[in-house]
Amino acid sequence: MLTLDVTSDESVAAVVNEVIRQAGRIDVLVNNAGFGVAPAGAEESSIEQARSIFDTNFFGVVRMTRAVVPHMRHQGSGRIVNIGSVLGFLPMPYGALYAATKHAIEGIPNRSTMNFAIGASVSRSSSRLTRRRRSTQISSSPNARLDAYREARAVVSNRVNEVMAPATESRVVAEVVLKAAVAARPRLRYTAGALASRLQLLRRFMPAGLVDAALRKDLRLDTIPSPRSGNSVPQK
Numbered sequence: 001m002l003t004l005d006v007t008s009d010e011s012v013a014a015v016v017n018e019v020i021r022q023a024g025r026i027d028v029l030v031n032n033a034g035f036g037v038a039p040a041g042a043e044e045s046s047i048e049q050a051r052s053i054f055d056t057n058f059f060g061v062v063r064m065t066r067a068v069v070p071h072m073r074h075q076g077s078g079r080i081v082n083i084g085s086v087l088g089f090l091p092m093p094y095g096a097l098y099a100a101t102k103h104a105i106e107g108i109p110n111r112s113t114m115n116f117a118i119g120a121s122v123s124r125s126s127s128r129l130t131r132r133r134r135s136t137q138i139s140s141s142p143n144a145r146l147d148a149y150r151e152a153r154a155v156v157s158n159r160v161n162e163v164m165a166p167a168t169e170s171r172v173v174a175e176v177v178l179k180a181a182v183a184a185r186p187r188l189r190y191t192a193g194a195l196a197s198r199l200q201l202l203r204r205f206m207p208a209g210l211v212d213a214a215l216r217k218d219l220r221l222d223t224i225p226s227p228r229s230g231n232s233v234p235q236k
Contacts, residue, residue: 002015006033006056006060012064013067016068020071026072026078027077028181029065030081030082030083030181031081031083033056034056034057034083035057036097036098037098038140038142039152039160040145041142041146041153042097044146045097045142049142054097054101054104057098057101057102057104057105058104058105061082061105077118079121079181080109080121081121081177082123084105084123086124088102088103089103091103092215094152094153094156105122106122108120108122109121109189119180119185120186120188121180121188123180152221155219159218159219160219
């Protein structure tokens with residue numbers, strides 16, 4: 001085990017160099033580092049907080065990929081698997097920043113490295129995190145809270161906790177990562193778990209208005225009035 005900070009160019013370089021020193025090659029990179037912001041309105045996070053989550057969830061992937069691809073290109077093979085989310089194609093209300101980072105990851109895989117026998121894929125997992133990940137996941141609170149969103153934050157947070165209770169076993173995600181890592185011709189995108197597959201079909205074939213209404217109903221946002229600008233009072 002090596003300590004790695006994906007937000008640090010120096011840490012990324014040091015770890016990749018150490019792996020090369022010990023093993024002589026890198027065959028697979030799984031980009032899994034990330035954190036989220038607790039359910040909140042989009043305006044409830046400062047620019048600094050937005051930069052922070054992108055620095056880990058998106059630019060961390062970019063840093064790691066840039067660090068390992070030269071070694072994979074030199075050895076003529078390699079596989080990169082980025083852990084995405086259903087929120088990358090089906091954004092959740094009051095989860096703007098995290099969903100935005102996963103949208104960005106959706107755009108990373110491409111065929112430009114295939115000439116060097118390097119494949120890149122995204123593994124889309126559902127919001128039902130593994131039990132182990134749920135117990136250790138880092139989640140930041142919005143740092144610019146507004147009173148207008150108080151009720152919505154509470155409702156969505158409670159619902160998210162309910163949804164995450166029957167968590168998907170980590171084996172489901174691990175099996176998909178392994179499948180992407182060893183496939184002779186890896187697909188650009190894989191889904192992990194039945195829920196992620198159902199949501200993918202829902203997003204593809206159901207009209208956007210119906211999808212939005214279903215999400216609001218599932219999150220119980222239809223039980224509260226929409227926030228109004230008149231009572232937006234910063235909380236201390």
